[in-house]
Amino acid sequence: MRSKIIFLLIWILLFSIVFSIAGSAKIVTIATDPLDSGTYGCTAGIARIINKYNTANLNIKVKPTTGSTEISGLLATGEAQLGVHNNFDAQLSWLTKGEEFQVYDQITKVTPLRLLFGGAMTYFSTLVAGGRGIETGADLKGKRYVGGFTAQPQDEASSEAFLNGWGLTKEDVIWIEVAGVGDGIEGLLENRVDAIGDTGPGGADMRELLAMRDVYFISINTTPEGLKAFEDTYGYHTSVVTVNPSPLLPGVIKPTSMLKTEDYYMARGDQISDEEAYAIVKSIWDHIDEVRAIDPDLGTLSSPELLITPGFTVPYHPGAIKFYTEKGIWSQDFADNQAVLLALEAEEMK
Numbered sequence: 001m002r003s004k005i006i007f008l009l010i011w012i013l014l015f016s017i018v019f020s021i022a023g024s025a026k027i028v029t030i031a032t033d034p035l036d037s038g039t040y041g042c043t044a045g046i047a048r049i050i051n052k053y054n055t056a057n058l059n060i061k062v063k064p065t066t067g068s069t070e071i072s073g074l075l076a077t078g079e080a081q082l083g084v085h086n087n088f089d090a091q092l093s094w095l096t097k098g099e100e101f102q103v104y105d106q107i108t109k110v111t112p113l114r115l116l117f118g119g120a121m122t123y124f125s126t127l128v129a130g131g132r133g134i135e136t137g138a139d140l141k142g143k144r145y146v147g148g149f150t151a152q153p154q155d156e157a158s159s160e161a162f163l164n165g166w167g168l169t170k171e172d173v174i175w176i177e178v179a180g181v182g183d184g185i186e187g188l189l190e191n192r193v194d195a196i197g198d199t200g201p202g203g204a205d206m207r208e209l210l211a212m213r214d215v216y217f218i219s220i221n222t223t224p225e226g227l228k229a230f231e232d233t234y235g236y237h238t239s240v241v242t243v244n245p246s247p248l249l250p251g252v253i254k255p256t257s258m259l260k261t262e263d264y265y266m267a268r269g270d271q272i273s274d275e276e277a278y279a280i281v282k283s284i285w286d287h288i289d290e291v292r293a294i295d296p297d298l299g300t301l302s303s304p305e306l307l308i309t310p311g312f313t314v315p316y317h318p319g320a321i322k323f324y325t326e327k328g329i330w331s332q333d334f335a336d337n338q339a340v341l342l343a344l345e346a347e348e349m350k
Helices: 002-023 038-053 068-077 087-095 102-106 153-165 181-189 204-212 224-234 274-285 288-292 296-300 318-326 332-348
Strands: 026-032 058-064 082-086 113-129 144-149 174-178 195-199 215-218 240-243 256-268
Touching: 026 038, 026 068, 038 058, 038 113, 038 256, 038 274, 038 288, 038 296, 058 274, 068 082, 068 087, 068 102, 082 087, 082 113, 087 113, 087 256, 087 332, 113 153, 113 274, 113 296, 113 318, 144 153, 144 181, 153 195, 153 224, 174 181, 181 195, 181 204, 215 256, 256 274, 274 288, 274 318, 288 296
Parallel strands: 026 058, 026 082, 144 174, 144 195
Antiparallel strands: 082 256, 113 195, 113 215, 113 256, 240 256
């Protein structure tokens, strides 16, 4: 009798384990920027909302990285199923092109990335220390300028582009290389540098800096010659806009011309199903007020329709397209752009 009871208990235990495994959530990793960045804060908040509301039984785990190069590597190898890039880096990561991403061409000619939704609009320019006589980029000549970022090469390109737009080169400044933007911010905090070539108002470290030091952003040169020199160096047709002072944009003390980018939340299309992609997008769309409350950078999402991005540079996930089609906002222009990008992908894969 005792042996039968033990046998029954074992079967109950095994059944419970199997049932527990079957009912457990699918663990999904999203790779994003470093812990002290604004993008990390936005990503962590978005992951929390997806975990709370998605109907696909997904459990999103946030993985901070050193920046875009590491994010791209994790996506290329499949160690991360989701990732966050700005709209410029997103296309290069997808196509494994550019100095920082081409190494992954040895793994895959094209990383099967698919866009889910756009996120925070972020603004970038050069941040300078007060009291150094720096009013425009031309005043950076001879100054200690953080422009090289070993973990984020694309930031180095925009730092050099800023100088070129003002008629300067790397040789005209005391060029300083660091690992990431956070190290440059630390340099400003400790008065070891005069300016950082590529940064924006977001992030906990930036808020700490602004609370302790007199620093402010200066404008990109928006003359036709200045913009051409900037774009020639940066390698993209850029979106430079006038950013006005706002409590949401610390360090912007007067109307300032800055580079506008957008965070893209993307999935590996071969690891996130259509149903899962649909559920992720729906959880964000249905709770857009909670999304906006995560971080000032996400306050730009004044309506859920802004989750879909005109001129997107990476193809959308079919599950996301299904959702946006049901909402009536997947236009013919979007469909045409999707077709162009899929054709580009097919050509790159040959």
